[in-house]
Structure formats: structure tokens, C-alpha cells
Amino acid sequence: MNKLIYGVIIALFLGFAGSQIYQSLNQSSKSAKSSRLACHKQSIVFERIYKPELTSSMIEALQHGNVELKSKMKLSKYMTSQLGNYVKIEQVDSMFRTAISTHKEEKKSDKNLLIDYFVYENDKEDPGKKTAKSKLYAGYIRSSFILDGVNVYSVQIDFDDLQGRDIPESVRCTIESMVTLDRE
Incomplete structure (x- = not known):
């Protein structure tokens, strides 16, 4: 018993x-919500590492300048787009190149890095948006860092200004988020 x-x-x-x-x-x-950097505390940031063993090689490829950009914009469908009147994808490409150039070093790398990103304008009149929280931000930048065909890391950073005036900071934060991964 x-x-x-x-x-x-x-x-x-x-x-x-x-x-x-x-x-x-x-x-x-x-939740993949992040707050590990100062710029993460200024906005809402989600990040995910898919291949931690490749983060150092990914960072070296960026520092060596072996970077290609693939970009697009997704403007609102249900509400009149504001962002498209103020921001062009070529401008955001230039912002990425500037942010990348601040991290260039004389490192050797035979790896190639593709930064596949899109700028998304938050469509506040989308009938699928049910909560007030989903209508607070102006949009986000979603970036995937692909090293020699392998998705290593993704980050999504919100921006708040309907005219995109805070997009340069979101782009800088995107690159800063990536280059600091090996410091964790």
C-alpha cells in the first residue's frame, strides 16, 4: 500500500x-521580441537566428563588402498610401549601403551575403487588423540575411513616421543588430 x-x-x-x-x-x-541594443528600445524589434554557426561568416561577408541588396516596398491597399509619396526604394537601398559602409573592415571573406528586405506600409484600414495595437506603427522593415543561399538571420523593425523620416534609424538598427550577433 x-x-x-x-x-x-x-x-x-x-x-x-x-x-x-x-x-x-x-x-x-x-516571442522573438528583442531589446538587446539601445536602438531596440526605441522601436519594436523582432529577430531570429536560424543558423547560429554561420553568424561570424555572415558578419565577415558584410565587413568585406560582399553584399547584394534585394529590395521591395509593400504599400497599403485599403488606405491611401502616404509612404509611397515620400520614400522610394532606391532611397532605402542607399540608406542600407550607408549603414553597411560604417562597418566595413579589411577582412577577407569568400562568402556572399544577400540582404533581402522589404519596406511594409502598415495598412490601418485593412479589415484583417482587429486590434488598436496593430494600427499604432506606420510600417516596418523586414530583412533576411542570406549567406551563400542559406537564411542565417532575420530582423523586423517598426518605424512610426508616416512619411518615413525614421526609416534611416530603422535601417541603421537593422545592420547594427546583425553585426552585434557575435557579441552575445
Whole structure:
């Protein structure tokens, strides 16, 4: 009888402990919201590392200048676009090149880095947007860093100005987020 009681107690304890571990693991993986840099505290930033073992090579490729940009803009459909009147994709490309140039070093790298990004204008009249929070920002920049065909890292940074005046800071934060990954 005592063995049965001890068995039930141990089973309950193991079940409870396993449940707590499972919940804590799932909670930490649900959100990729980041605040590791000062610029992350100025805006909402989501980031994800897909291949941690390639982050150093990715950073070296950027520092060596082996970088290609692939860019596009997604303007609002339901509301009249504001961003498209003030910002052109060529301007954002130039902002990326400027931000990248501040991190160039004399490092050798035979790797090629593709920064595939898009500028998204938040469509506040989209019927799919249900919450007030989803209408607070003007848009975001979503960037994927692809090293020799492998997606290594992605980051999404919001901007708040409808005319895109804070996009240069979002671009700088994007590059800063990437080059500081190996300092973690």
C-alpha cells in the first residue's frame, strides 16, 4: 500500500515538473521580441537566428563588402498610401549601403551575403487588423540575411513616421543588430 502511495506521489511530482518545464520552454520560444541594443528600445524589434554557426561568416561577408541588396516596398491597399509619396526604394537601398559602409573592415571573406528586405506600409484600414495595437506603427522593415543561399538571420523593425523620416534609424538598427550577433 505504501509503495502504491509513493508511486502515485512520484508520478504526480514528475508530471507537474514536466508540465512546468514544457510551459517555460514554450513561453520563451513564442516571442522573438528583442531589446538587446539601445536602438531596440526605441522601436519594436523582432529577430531570429536560424543558423547560429554561420553568424561570424555572415558578419565577415558584410565587413568585406560582399553584399547584394534585394529590395521591395509593400504599400497599403485599403488606405491611401502616404509612404509611397515620400520614400522610394532606391532611397532605402542607399540608406542600407550607408549603414553597411560604417562597418566595413579589411577582412577577407569568400562568402556572399544577400540582404533581402522589404519596406511594409502598415495598412490601418485593412479589415484583417482587429486590434488598436496593430494600427499604432506606420510600417516596418523586414530583412533576411542570406549567406551563400542559406537564411542565417532575420530582423523586423517598426518605424512610426508616416512619411518615413525614421526609416534611416530603422535601417541603421537593422545592420547594427546583425553585426552585434557575435557579441552575445
